Amino acid sequence: MKQGSARFERIIWIVLDSVGIGELPDATDYGDVGRDTLGHIARLRPLKLPCLVGLGLANIKPLDHLSPPLNPSGNFGKGATCSPGKDTTTGHWEMAGIWLDQPFPVYPDGFPKSLIAEFERQVGRRTLGNKPASGTEILKELGEDHVRSGFPIVYTSGDSVFQIAAHEDVIPVPELYRMCEIARKLLDGPNRVGRVIARPFAGTSGNFQRTERRHDYAVEPPRPMLLDVLADHRVPVFGVGKIHDIYNGRGLEDYVTTKNNADGMEKLTEALSKQPKGLIFANLVDFDMLYGHRKDLEGFARSLEEFDRLLGPFLDALRPTDLLLITADHGCDPDPVNPTTDHSREYVPILAYSKGAQGGADLGTRATLADMGQTVAENFGGKIPHGTSFLGSISNENRR
Numbered sequence: 001m002k003q004g005s006a007r008f009e010r011i012i013w014i015v016l017d018s019v020g021i022g023e024l025p026d027a028t029d030y031g032d033v034g035r036d037t038l039g040h041i042a043r044l045r046p047l048k049l050p051c052l053v054g055l056g057l058a059n060i061k062p063l064d065h066l067s068p069p070l071n072p073s074g075n076f077g078k079g080a081t082c083s084p085g086k087d088t089t090t091g092h093w094e095m096a097g098i099w100l101d102q103p104f105p106v107y108p109d110g111f112p113k114s115l116i117a118e119f120e121r122q123v124g125r126r127t128l129g130n131k132p133a134s135g136t137e138i139l140k141e142l143g144e145d146h147v148r149s150g151f152p153i154v155y156t157s158g159d160s161v162f163q164i165a166a167h168e169d170v171i172p173v174p175e176l177y178r179m180c181e182i183a184r185k186l187l188d189g190p191n192r193v194g195r196v197i198a199r200p201f202a203g204t205s206g207n208f209q210r211t212e213r214r215h216d217y218a219v220e221p222p223r224p225m226l227l228d229v230l231a232d233h234r235v236p237v238f239g240v241g242k243i244h245d246i247y248n249g250r251g252l253e254d255y256v257t258t259k260n261n262a263d264g265m266e267k268l269t270e271a272l273s274k275q276p277k278g279l280i281f282a283n284l285v286d287f288d289m290l291y292g293h294r295k296d297l298e299g300f301a302r303s304l305e306e307f308d309r310l311l312g313p314f315l316d317a318l319r320p321t322d323l324l325l326i327t328a329d330h331g332c333d334p335d336p337v338n339p340t341t342d343h344s345r346e347y348v349p350i351l352a353y354s355k356g357a358q359g360g361a362d363l364g365t366r367a368t369l370a371d372m373g374q375t376v377a378e379n380f381g382g383k384i385p386h387g388t389s390f391l392g393s394i395s396n397e398n399r400r
Contacts, residue, residue: 020331
């Protein structure tokens with residue numbers, strides 16, 4: 001990175017997994033008409049989000065019980081997903097400048113029998129399940145059978161995922177990871193799912209709990225994408241949470257995994273002192289994994305409030321030459337009126353804040369999530385295949 005080439009010396013980009021902000025125009029194609037993750041939570045359970053509201057969250061669209069400030073400290077807008085689909089890989093890839101021609105495949109009736117048969121042959125075990133299911137419900141249903149038989153549980157969801165669950169005392173985690181690597185090689189061509197996910201669990205019957213040694217095996221992203229461009233410009237990138245897995249480690253100088261959102265914010269704070277320049281890129285997954293898919297509206301609300309409380313001290317730790325981006329990758333509306341537990345096709349919020357820059361700019365409705373990636377790329381002197389940067393809309397006249 002050339003000295004003085006960056007408008008902001010460091011960008012911290014936080015993805016609030018599944019925190020959508022209202023249906024996209026094509027939501028009807030996905031059965032998601034009326035979905036509004038943030039809107040419905042705010043209506044059904046009043047939220048206390050002083051930091052996010054101060055940055056401009058309630059200026060993006062009306063949110064019940066939250067009053068938009070006249071002069072928010074951040075710049076605000078919302079982004080649409082251009083690519084077909086509504087999953088983690090699609091959203092994060094588009095942020096990095098990758099547009100998909102077709103969505104990753106999903107399996108509402110389970111995976112093809114021939115595929116499962118070949119997987120069983122290569123891992124040397126039969127399997128249980130092979131159907132869409134909630135990660136907690138499948139353990140209630142098949143956990144005992146798995147412990148008794150030693151057969152891994154294979155399941156999917158409304159997303160493009162091939163998930164393998166195994167008790168850590170029955171199938172050791174390294175062996176589970178090996179099975180996932182086998183599955184990742186098999187799942188190509190028409191069965192090229194977005195992610196293979198290792199889902200280790202522990203405990204006893206009636207009290208099975210997923211452990212924190214989950215691991216995602218994503219499809220290799222096409223080139224060039226944002227993290228390739230930053231690497232070419234010698235911009236250091238530090239990943240927090242599942243960012244490393246989503247991009248298969250490409251372009252990352254270093255990364256850390258996280259146990260939960262609070263741990264993620266702690267790791268982000270530590271990264272501020274360790275990486276003075278470049279990009280710090282984080283995904284906070286609790287909203288999606290623990291609450292959205294489980295239709296736990298109260299848990300989702302508490303998790304948002306927890307993030308807001310942790311955000312206050314984090315904002316204080318930022319430097320005037322930092323830019324903070326807060327967004328999401330899709331929605332997962334926990335409103336109980338919706339029968340499905342799947343992700344939802346929604347806009348995502350965009351908040352851009354710097355201590356040394358004037359806030360209050362309305363960034364509008366961005367046509368693609370790649371606008372955020374293009375903003376990051378332009379800041380560091382690069383360019384990605386898609387997206388229009390809004391860097392020029394973020395005032396930096398007071399930054400020095």
